[in-house]
Amino acid sequence: MSDVSRSPSSVVEDELRLPRPPGVIRRFWSRHHVLADVLIAFVCLVFSLVPATTIGTDAGGADPVARAWASAVITATVVAACVLLVWRRRWPTAVFVASLVAATAYLLSPVAVGGPLLLVTSYTLAVYRSTRACVVGLIIGLTTLTTVAIGLSATGTISVAVAANAVVGEAILALIGALIGVNVGNRKRYLEAIIARSRQLLVERDQQAQLAAVAERARIAREMHDVVSHSLTVIVALADGATATEDRDRARAASGQAAATARAALHEMRAMLGVLRDETAAPDAPLTPVDDDTVPDAVAAARRAGFPVSLHIRGDASAAPRPVRLAVARIVQEGLTNAMRHSPYASTIDVTITATPAQITVDVVNDGALAAAEPDAAIAGYGLRGLRERIDHVGGVLQAGPEGDGRWRVHATLPMTDAREDS
Incomplete structure (x- = not known):
């Protein structure tokens, strides 16, 4: 009973094995992507500013002035990077560079601190640019971050433990975001390619249908000409002969032959139109019977x-x-x-x-x-x-x-x- 009561559309979907449509939440965020980006920027701002504000109250024995300057630089950099997150879909590369600058600014802290900016921006780079752009960006970004950390630790600005913890922490977050982004981005681009191909196939199908209609009209016109032209030529010749002769018997015979020719042409026309109305006939089937010579x-x-x-x-x-x-x-x-x-x-x-x-x-x-x-x-x-x-x-x-x-x-x-x- 359940199979009988199902709608035709659901049966077609089962046969095609189409994926389930997105849920209510996903449809909402897809329609309000600006609101989603603002919320993401706000969350990143909160989780990134908390470490920056704790630097000033650090009790690790560092110079208070240095801690204040570090806190100010990190805060300004983080705020700018989080504001740019609102346009992450439009400028994924610029947002990734800004988050890399913020991660470098975290190295000025006397303690190991960090935020989720590289996690979000590496994901954005993989989804809205390409997998290759994400890999190249991570290699350049993490190499730059490691080089700066080694330089700061060599000059004694920060300790080796702080530099190592900061680089490892940012690298782990960036790799996690990149892996998720590559998966989502590849699926997104795959679906876009399928949709584009489907649209192209629809256009090609319409073009083929138009070409087939033009060819069919030409074929029908050719058949109509063959049937009508020959029969009418014979009828005209018989009618002229019947008009020209003064012999009533010959004129009557010519008129009878003209009528017989017209009937034969009408029969052939009806047979041809019958084939045109037959939906089971092949598209290139002859429009007139050819069994008889x-x-x-x-x-x-x-x-x-x-x-x-x-x-x-x-x-x-x-x-x-x-x-x-x-x-x-x-x-x-x-x-x-x-x-x-x-x-x-x-x-x-x-x-x-x-x-x-x-x-x-x-x-x-x-x-x-x-x-x-x-x-x-x-x-x-x-x-x-x-x-x-x-x-x-x-x-x-x-x-x-x-x-x-x-x-x-x-x-x-x-x-x-x-x-x-x-x-």
């Missing part, structure tokens, strides 16, 4: 429109993959459409399909081309442009252009295997 249908439609089309098939192209067979059908369809549209007085339109074990060659040649354009201009048309994209998709090569004497040729070479399967 549409090449004879395209040739028959052009013949019904009154164009002298001859079809020659050499070899067996049925072993080719579906995308290749669909490309062959579209090449023939587009070649016949261009011939009917731009060569209305053509005397011959030859369609030749040659299949070998390695490749399929398609040739659509017609005469009677009117004002033959340059090859680049022809390929710039929507039909041939879409045809070139389709052939490039299966790894083929398309050539289209005039051959002289008013002849126009569409020549395509396609591999017998789909290029996408080879890759």
